[in-house]
Amino acid sequence: MTEFAARIDKARAAIAASGVDALCLSLGSDLPYLTGYAAMMSERLTMLVLPVDGDAVLVVPELEAPRVDTSHGIFGLRPWGETEDPVAVVDRLLGGADVVAIGEETWSTFLLGLQQRDEHRTWIGAGAMMSGLRVIKSDAEISALRTAAAVADGVQMALRSQQWSGRSERDVSNEIRDRLIRGGHESAKFAIVGSGPNGASPHHEASSRVIQRGDAVVCDIGGHQDGYASDTTRMFVVGEPPSGFDDAFEVLREAQQAAVEHVRPGVTAESVDQAARGVIADAGYGEYFIHRTGHGIGMDTHEHPYIVEGNETVLEPGMAFSIEPGIYLPGEWGMRLEDIVAVTGGGAERLNTTDRSYTVVD
Amino acid sequence: MTEFAARIDKARAAIAASGVDALCLSLGSDLPYLTGYAAMMSERLTMLVLPVDGDAVLVVPELEAPRVDTSHGIFGLRPWGETEDPVAVVDRLLGGADVVAIGEETWSTFLLGLQQRDEHRTWIGAGAMMSGLRVIKSDAEISALRTAAAVADGVQMALRSQQWSGRSERDVSNEIRDRLIRGGHESAKFAIVGSGPNGASPHHEASSRVIQRGDAVVCDIGGHQDGYASDTTRMFVVGEPPSGFDDAFEVLREAQQAAVEHVRPGVTAESVDQAARGVIADAGYGEYFIHRTGHGIGMDTHEHPYIVEGNETVLEPGMAFSIEPGIYLPGEWGMRLEDIVAVTGGGAERLNTTDRSYTVVD
Numbered sequence: 001m002t003e004f005a006a007r008i009d010k011a012r013a014a015i016a017a018s019g020v021d022a023l024c025l026s027l028g029s030d031l032p033y034l035t036g037y038a039a040m041m042s043e044r045l046t047m048l049v050l051p052v053d054g055d056a057v058l059v060v061p062e063l064e065a066p067r068v069d070t071s072h073g074i075f076g077l078r079p080w081g082e083t084e085d086p087v088a089v090v091d092r093l094l095g096g097a098d099v100v101a102i103g104e105e106t107w108s109t110f111l112l113g114l115q116q117r118d119e120h121r122t123w124i125g126a127g128a129m130m131s132g133l134r135v136i137k138s139d140a141e142i143s144a145l146r147t148a149a150a151v152a153d154g155v156q157m158a159l160r161s162q163q164w165s166g167r168s169e170r171d172v173s174n175e176i177r178d179r180l181i182r183g184g185h186e187s188a189k190f191a192i193v194g195s196g197p198n199g200a201s202p203h204h205e206a207s208s209r210v211i212q213r214g215d216a217v218v219c220d221i222g223g224h225q226d227g228y229a230s231d232t233t234r235m236f237v238v239g240e241p242p243s244g245f246d247d248a249f250e251v252l253r254e255a256q257q258a259a260v261e262h263v264r265p266g267v268t269a270e271s272v273d274q275a276a277r278g279v280i281a282d283a284g285y286g287e288y289f290i291h292r293t294g295h296g297i298g299m300d301t302h303e304h305p306y307i308v309e310g311n312e313t314v315l316e317p318g319m320a321f322s323i324e325p326g327i328y329l330p331g332e333w334g335m336r337l338e339d340i341v342a343v344t345g346g347g348a349e350r351l352n353t354t355d356r357s358y359t360v361v362d
Numbered sequence: 363m364t365e366f367a368a369r370i371d372k373a374r375a376a377i378a379a380s381g382v383d384a385l386c387l388s389l390g391s392d393l394p395y396l397t398g399y400a401a402m403m404s405e406r407l408t409m410l411v412l413p414v415d416g417d418a419v420l421v422v423p424e425l426e427a428p429r430v431d432t433s434h435g436i437f438g439l440r441p442w443g444e445t446e447d448p449v450a451v452v453d454r455l456l457g458g459a460d461v462v463a464i465g466e467e468t469w470s471t472f473l474l475g476l477q478q479r480d481e482h483r484t485w486i487g488a489g490a491m492m493s494g495l496r497v498i499k500s501d502a503e504i505s506a507l508r509t510a511a512a513v514a515d516g517v518q519m520a521l522r523s524q525q526w527s528g529r530s531e532r533d534v535s536n537e538i539r540d541r542l543i544r545g546g547h548e549s550a551k552f553a554i555v556g557s558g559p560n561g562a563s564p565h566h567e568a569s570s571r572v573i574q575r576g577d578a579v580v581c582d583i584g585g586h587q588d589g590y591a592s593d594t595t596r597m598f599v600v601g602e603p604p605s606g607f608d609d610a611f612e613v614l615r616e617a618q619q620a621a622v623e624h625v626r627p628g629v630t631a632e633s634v635d636q637a638a639r640g641v642i643a644d645a646g647y648g649e650y651f652i653h654r655t656g657h658g659i660g661m662d663t664h665e666h667p668y669i670v671e672g673n674e675t676v677l678e679p680g681m682a683f684s685i686e687p688g689i690y691l692p693g694e695w696g697m698r699l700e701d702i703v704a705v706t707g708g709g710a711e712r713l714n715t716t717d718r719s720y721t722v723v724d
Binding site for chain 2: 082124178
C-alpha cells in the first residue's frame with residue numbers, strides 16, 4: 001500500500017469515528033497530504049469527495065485534469081467542463097450523505113452553494129480531524145523539515161556578509177527570496193525585512209524604507225521545499241544597536257532558550273508558551289510580546305499544535321513547531337528569534353542551527 | 363471624500379438594495395478594493411464588518427494591527443489578542459443583523475463558526491454585489507492595468523533573445539519571475555512554461571523537463587503591479603515547429619483576432635467566446651479548445667466578467683478581460699495566445715501589444 005492509500009484509510013477511519021458520512025477537501029494542505037495533488041487557488045472548484053464507504057473522487061476543472069496523476073489509483077477523476085456547475089457535481093457525489101466535513105480553507109462561496117443545494121445536510125469543519133492525522137510527523141516528514149530548515153539557515157548565513165545600509169528593505173527581501181529559490185525551495189513564501197521602527201510590526205512586509213546605520217533588522221524568512229515549510233528568524237544590527245536593544249536581546253535569547261529546553265513529550269503546548277513568556281514578563285517586557293510563542297509546521301507554515309495560552313495539547317514525539325518569542329517597542333525597534341523544533345523521545349531537536357546572536361553588519 | 367470612502371458608500375448602497383444587513387469581507391480583493399487593506403492569508407482571522415447603517419470595523423490580529431493604516435478614518439480597528447476568539451468578536455459586531463453577505467474567498471472554517479454562533483442568521487455570498495462594484499474600471503484602474511501589461515510585455519520581449527534549449531522549464535520560469543519583479547511587479551504570481559507535450563496541459567506548472575529543439579513552448583506569465591494584475595501568453599518555438607503546429611497556429615491567431623474585433627459595448631460576454639470558438643471549431647480543432655476564452659481582470663487575475671458560454675453579461679466601457687483561446691493536442695503540443703483588452707466607447711483597446719507571431723528561439 002502506498003503512503004497516500006494508507007493516509008486515505010486513516011482519514012476514512014477518522015470520519016467514521018466522528019459520525020461523518022463524507023469528507024470534502026479543496027484548497028490547503030489536507031488534500032495533497034492525502035493524495036499528493038494540491039488544488040489550484042481559483043474561482044474554479046477543485047474538491048476531493050471521500051465518502052466513508054465508497055470510492056474517492058477528485059472533482060477538477062477539465063483544463064487542470066492533465067496535471068493530475070491518477071496512476072496511484074487512490075481516487076477517480078471527475079473533470080468538469082467550463083459550462084458545468086461544479087457545486088452540482090459535488091452535491092450529486094455526496095448523494096445521501098447527511099453529515100459532511102469540509103476542509104478549513106475551502107472558499108465560503110462553495111460551502112454556501114453546497115448548503116443551498118441540500119438544506120438538510122449538516123456541515124462541520126474538517127480541521128480537527130485532519131490535524132489529528134497530520135500533527136505527528138513521520139521520520140520522512142521530519143527529515144523534509146530538516147532539509148527545508150537547512151536551506152533557510154544557509155540564506156541567513158549568506159546575509160551576514162552582505163551590505164545592508166543604503167539598501168531598501170524590499171531589495172534585501174528580494175535577495176532572500178532569490179536565495180531561497182536557488183537553494184532548492186519551490187516557493188519563497190515570505191521574506192520579512194523589518195528595519196528600525198518597522199521591526200516593531202511583527203508581520204511587516206518589506207517596504208521601500210532604506211536601511212540605515214543604527215537599525216536593528218528583523219529577518220523572518222521561509223518557503224517550501226519538496227512540500228514542507230521552512231521558517232526562521234534572525235536579527236541583524238547595522239553598526240551600533242539602538243538604545244535599549246542589547247538588554248532586551250539578552251532577555252529574548254534567554255526566553256527562546258528556556259522554551260526550547262522546556263520541550264519534551266508530556267508537557268503541554270501552553271506550557272512552552274509560558275516558559276518563554278515568563279522570562280520576558282519577569283524582565284519587564286511582557287506587554288511588548290504581543291503574539292503566541294509559536295505554531296506547528298509541516299506542509300503548512302502554520303498548523304497545529306499552536307504554542308499559545310489555552311492550548312492544552314500534550315506534546316508527543318514527531319510534533320514540530322516554531323519557538324519564536326519577540327519584543328516590540330512601537331516606534332523604536334523590534335526583535336524576534338525563531339527556530340523550528342521537533343519533539344524527540346526525550347526533548348527537542350532544533351532544526352535551525354545558526355548562531356542566535358545578532359549579527360553586526362555594515 | 364476619498365476614493366475608498368466613496369467605494370464604501372457604494373457598497374453600503376448595494377447591500378441595502380439587496381436587503382442585506384451587513385457585509386463581512388476577509389481574504390481576497392474585495393477588502394482592499396474598499397479599504398486599501400488586504401488581509402493576510404492565515405489561520406488568524408481578518409474581517410471587515412460593514413453594517414448597512416453603522417460604522418465599519420476591521421477585526422484584525424493584534425500583531426498585524428501595526429500594518430493597518432487607519433488615518434483615512436473609514437473604519438475602526440478591533441485588534442484581537444492571541445487568546446481571544448475572533449469569530450465571537452465578529453458575531454458580537456454583527457449584533458441583530460439577520461442577513462449577512464460574506465466574501466467569496468473567506469475560509470469555510472470561519473463561516474461555519476459564525477453560522478454555529480447564531481443559527482437564525484441567513485448567510486449569502488457577497489460575490490455578485492462586490493463584482494457589480496468592481497467590474498467597471500475607472501480610468502485610473504485601466505491605467506494601472508496598462509502599466510502592469512507593459513511590464514509583462516517587456517518580459518515577453520526579453521525572452522526572445524534568450525537561449526531556451528538545454529534549460530529546464532523551471533529555470534526559464536524563475537527567470538520570468540525575476541524579470542517581472544525587477545520590472546516593478548510586487549509579485550510574480552505565475553510563470554507557466556509548458557514545453558513540448560507539457561504545453562498541452564493549460565495550467566501546467568514549470569517542471570524539471572529540459573527544453574529541446576523542436577519544442578513549442580507556452581509562456582503564460584503574470585503578477586501584480588501596484589495592486590493590479592498582468593496576464594499575457596506568447597508562444598516560442600525552439601528551432602523548427604512540431605508537425606501540424608503551423609496550420610493550427612494560423613487558426614489560433616485568427617480566432618484571437620476575431621474575438622478582439624468582436625468586443626464592443628452592447629455585445630455579450632458569451633458572444634466574444636463564440637467569436638473565438640467558432641473560428642477554431644470551423645477549422646476542426648474544436649475538441650482541443652478545452653477552456654473558456656477569457657476572464658475579467660483587475661485587482662484579481664481572474665474576476666468578472668468571464669468570457670464563457672452562458673454568460674449573458676452585456677459588455678460596457680471600462681470592463682477589462684483576457685482573450686486567450688488555445689489549442690491543445692494531448693501528448694504532442696499546446697498553444698495559447700492571450701491579451702488583456704479593455705472595452706472602450708467603440709470597441710476594445712489591447713493592453714498587451716507585443717507581436718502575436720510565435721518567436722523562433724535557439
